[in-house]
Amino acid sequence: MHDVLTLNSVTLLIVIALGCGFALMRLRQPAIVGYILAGVVLGPGGLGLIHSAEGIDLFAELGVLLLLFVIGMELDLKAFRNVFRIALFCAGLQSAVAIGLTWGAGSLLGWSFERSLVLGFVLSLSSTAVGIKMLAEIGETRTHAGRLTMGVLIAQDLLIIPMLVVVQSLGSARGADVGFDLLLALKLFAAVAVLAGVAVVLTRRERIELPWSRHLRRQPDLAPLANIAFCFVFAAVSGYIGLSPSYGAFLAGLILGASTDRRAAIFFTSPVQSLFLMIFFLSVGLLIDLGFILENLGVILLLVFVILVAKTATNIGILHFLREPWDNAFIAGLVMAQIGEFSFVLAKAGLGAGAIDRETYQLALSVIALSLVVSPFWLATARRIHGLRHNFQFTGVAATAERLYPGAYALALRVWAALRTLAVSARDRLRQRRSKP
Numbered sequence: 001m002h003d004v005l006t007l008n009s010v011t012l013l014i015v016i017a018l019g020c021g022f023a024l025m026r027l028r029q030p031a032i033v034g035y036i037l038a039g040v041v042l043g044p045g046g047l048g049l050i051h052s053a054e055g056i057d058l059f060a061e062l063g064v065l066l067l068l069f070v071i072g073m074e075l076d077l078k079a080f081r082n083v084f085r086i087a088l089f090c091a092g093l094q095s096a097v098a099i100g101l102t103w104g105a106g107s108l109l110g111w112s113f114e115r116s117l118v119l120g121f122v123l124s125l126s127s128t129a130v131g132i133k134m135l136a137e138i139g140e141t142r143t144h145a146g147r148l149t150m151g152v153l154i155a156q157d158l159l160i161i162p163m164l165v166v167v168q169s170l171g172s173a174r175g176a177d178v179g180f181d182l183l184l185a186l187k188l189f190a191a192v193a194v195l196a197g198v199a200v201v202l203t204r205r206e207r208i209e210l211p212w213s214r215h216l217r218r219q220p221d222l223a224p225l226a227n228i229a230f231c232f233v234f235a236a237v238s239g240y241i242g243l244s245p246s247y248g249a250f251l252a253g254l255i256l257g258a259s260t261d262r263r264a265a266i267f268f269t270s271p272v273q274s275l276f277l278m279i280f281f282l283s284v285g286l287l288i289d290l291g292f293i294l295e296n297l298g299v300i301l302l303l304v305f306v307i308l309v310a311k312t313a314t315n316i317g318i319l320h321f322l323r324e325p326w327d328n329a330f331i332a333g334l335v336m337a338q339i340g341e342f343s344f345v346l347a348k349a350g351l352g353a354g355a356i357d358r359e360t361y362q363l364a365l366s367v368i369a370l371s372l373v374v375s376p377f378w379l380a381t382a383r384r385i386h387g388l389r390h391n392f393q394f395t396g397v398a399a400t401a402e403r404l405y406p407g408a409y410a411l412a413l414r415v416w417a418a419l420r421t422l423a424v425s426a427r428d429r430l431r432q433r434r435s436k437p
Contacts, residue, residue, distance in 0.1 A: 039285015063276030072253020087151035098124035118350035125340035170353040224268035338375035
């Protein structure tokens with residue numbers, strides 16, 4: 001298959017992505033993981049049916065804009081007010097700790113400040129889609145721990161905007177004079193101030209009615225196009241004045257979500273957003289180099305394990321520091337242990353700005369994708385350990401594995417016994433053959 005997309009290639013992309021997404025959902029994994037795996041399978045590191053992601057880059061960028069647009073629409077600012085203080089404090093501390101750790105590691109490894117900053121941003125985020133899926137799986141969506149977790153995830157989504165502004169501005173910073181720092185600070189201050197001002201205004205009044213709402217209520221064919229145009233106009237204006245287009249898309253979603261057209265807008269936009277979201281994660285999979293993963297599998301697995309442990313411990317510690325009970329902090333910390341989908345966007349922006357090189361970018365993509373895949377297993381294992389904490393004594397790896405996963409441990413023993421029987425039988429037959437004259 002060539003890089004130029006044709007009807008047949010698009011059909012193949014959609015069918016394989018749909019199949020992988022459905023298969024992963026049957027395994028109680030988020031569909032986005034299936035889309036990433038489909039990209040890996042179809043990409044140059046897999047079957048090689050698609051040689052590059054250049055043909056779908058534009059659609060992937062549109063998917064990011066629509067994702068932020070829908071998140072803005074679905075964000076209930078009035079409900080978020082109940083947990084916004086602790087959520088914003090927690091998200092801010094998470095980012096500060098992640099940046100501090102990467103800066104410390106970068107100082108030892110000789111990294112530039114830009115590289116440490118981008119990787120700190122990447123590690124500080126958690127996946128909203130995976131987190132909500134995991135909360136639903138364990139029945140914690142309507143509990144205080146679930147609302148707290150979703151509040152922190154929403155706060156991280158809000159922090160995406162200034163993070164993107166900073167990362168995308170790093171390219172201009174390289175080789176620039178000191179005056180850039182003031183310009184970046186002004187842009188960042190303006191972005192945060194406008195976002196905070198819009199949020200405050202929208203939470204203190206009833207739902208607003210947009211000027212064109214009455215004209216579109218009887219025009220179901222034009223309503224979806226009007227909503228998407230509203231998103232893209234804000235994104236284009238935001239990019240034109242030097243801010244991130246994602247900032248404008250999110251701001252448009254907030255405004256439309258506070259209007260009387262909120263339900264209809266979500267209903268009309270979600271199918272289109274789902275398609276572009278699939279394309280975005282498919283493009284991420286196409287960028288992942290399977291050969292790079294196989295060559296650096298040990299390093300990647302070690303990094304994923306260290307990041308999961310470190311993020312879990314950090315999340316639990318921050319939430320308990322903010323006076324949350326241990327049980328609530330434990331659940332929330334586990335659910336937010338993985339790295340988020342917007343980390344892909346930040347890593348790509350960092351590569352485009354020259355803050356990270358392509359090898360670091362490949363390493364980041366691999367670690368992010370694998371952390372999304374193993375996060376449900378990590379949650380299950382940690383919850384089992386938490387359930388055994390009162391009468392737990394370490395008596396060996398095998399005994400601990402048997403207590404955590406008795407069914408899987410028994411199955412592993414049966415498989416091992418069968419393999420040993422086959423090995424002994426094969427050895428005996430070989431001896432008989434050798435003993436014959």
